[in-house]
Amino acid sequence: MTFTLQQALIPVDQGYTTVDVRVVGDTITAISPSLEVVGTVVNCENKLLLPGFFNAHTHSPEMWQRGVIPPLPLELWLAELYDFAPLEVEKVYLSALGTAVETLLSGGTSVVDHLVLIPGQEIETIAATIQAYQAVGIRAFVAPLIWDQSLISGIPSGENQAENSIPGRSAQEILQMLEEAINKFHKPEAGVYILTAPTGIQLCSDELFVGCGELSDRYNLCRHSHLLETKAQQLLAQEKYGCSAVEHLNRIGYLSSRTSLAHCVHLTDDDIKILAETQSTVVHNPLSNLRLGSGIAPILKYRQAGVNVSFGCDGASSNDSQDLLEAIKIGSILHNVTDLDYQHWITPRQAVEMASLGGAKGLNLGEQLGSLTVGKKADLVLYDLTNLSLLPRTDPIGLLMLGRPTQVVDSVWVDGKRVVENGRVSTINVDDLKQELFAKSEWVTNRKSKTVSEFEAHYRSVMGLS
Incomplete structure (x- = not known):
């Protein structure tokens, strides 16, 4: 799979810049303000790209x-x-x-x-x-x-x-x-x-x-x-x-x-x-x-x-x-x-x-993953900066890290494969998963743990609790 991310916002030392990112197979091969389009084009306007x-x-x-x-x-x-x-x-x-x-x-x-x-x-x-x-x-x-x-x-x-x-x-x-x-x-x-x-x-x-x-x-x-x-x-x-x-x-x-x-x-x-x-x-x-x-x-x-x-x-x-x-x-x-x-x-x-x-x-993979670097694996996340929880516009990373972002992930690539697109996981049916989790569980209140009852007095004694 080859694709080009166009007009993505990325962090740099002096703030942010807008770039194109080319991915060939599982690897980032180029990052530049203006790249020749190769493969599928992904429009990243008003979106933040991070590792x-x-x-x-x-x-x-x-x-x-x-x-x-x-x-x-x-x-x-x-x-x-x-x-x-x-x-x-x-x-x-x-x-x-x-x-x-x-x-x-x-x-x-x-x-x-x-x-x-x-x-x-x-x-x-x-x-x-x-x-x-x-x-x-x-x-x-x-x-x-x-x-x-x-x-x-x-x-x-x-x-x-x-x-x-x-x-x-x-x-x-x-x-x-x-x-x-x-x-x-x-x-x-x-x-x-x-x-x-x-x-x-x-x-x-x-x-x-x-x-x-x-x-x-x-x-x-x-x-x-x-x-x-x-x-x-x-x-x-x-x-x-x-x-x-x-x-x-x-x-x-x-x-x-x-x-x-x-x-x-x-x-x-x-x-x-x-x-x-x-x-x-x-x-x-x-x-x-x-x-x-x-x-x-x-x-x-x-x-x-x-x-x-x-x-x-x-x-x-x-x-x-x-x-x-x-x-x-x-x-x-x-x-x-x-x-x-x-x-x-x-x-x-x-x-x-x-x-x-x-x-x-x-995980001993610092040379392969963890940053937007040419030659590293394309494990990438694209965040939608027009989402209400990331507005009004100030510092994109500040909004993401310090705010309460909800449903802000637009796309995700792992090893160069797109697994989230337009905010939805594309590899499995999440609605089916939710139904399965609901069907195989039940509401639970007031259950009693036999082992907690056995351990509690000893724990409280050891920890100096009256």
Whole structure:
């Protein structure tokens, strides 16, 4: 496919300029104020062209529980989540479709799915998710979420003994499953990438982390994990290792330029130095951190230390949305209350760079994606500047990042293929998807989680709550 985007507005150092952009196949081949038309012409007058953003951390199957889990901290929220997790592959497929559509329509061209697996159907879960993402046409980074310790192990105070391992799910068995998935599904040329992704120090043994690191090295894969999302996890790390979780992961070799870490709320200055030295990426998930009371990640400190930062929505029942523009806005302005020096605050243009190039760097693809650059892949988003929520005319990127843009995405290309046109996903029938999601769900109120009831007294005791 060859096409020419005509009269697109793009940001430059001194403001904005209007250019034509030529795409041949999957690659941007020319950017200039006036190009000879080659291939299909796309009229971009009064439209802003930006590189596609990365939804750099989410859990697509959580969509089935959006809006229903009550206000709980992460450790108890997880207990309820897993009590009611979907156990049907068809539901996993539908929620991945929904996640892809919502990401595309809020400016994202790539999604990192820290995928919750159906026990005993792990390969089928991964296959269904990939099938959904390929049907929609989004660039998919599938990170099978794995752990080898029981859920109670995630709460501090003497609960992390060997007997808490999950029956029938040894680290070696999990790693064998993961290697099978890598061999079957990792196909970057088709826009599908497998990541090694232990859930975090709270539920994973060193054996699992080290094994994931070895698979990552053997197959040249990126690595992903949650890290120090809550105060409880900070306490747990001291209990398990006698040092911070960052120090420990560095000692066992898990941190690297191919490692992205979700949340990173409770880190010390020494931890931040380690992340900078290892060139690890932090994925900022501000909405779930607020929803679960986890805290505010010190993103301004990370940026000042030279740590790469990107944005994620997190799962659709800890954020209850997959609106990437909303996550970027909150993730930018939230930190105006954590640092009085306004010269450190995140500008709209910096937010765009974090969401695009920051996401690409976190997945070791900074040379291929994340900016409007000749030679890079054509993952592009066109925004309609005549939309009411982007008017009256002021600064286009300021309006997009600081406003409340609704239905502003006009077109999206992933790998040079147009997957959104005139504000509508063109690869699948979204009306059919909505009907399926409605038909396979029901209104839910006042449900009770058995596991929350079992964990709550212990959690409150450990956290010093009366």
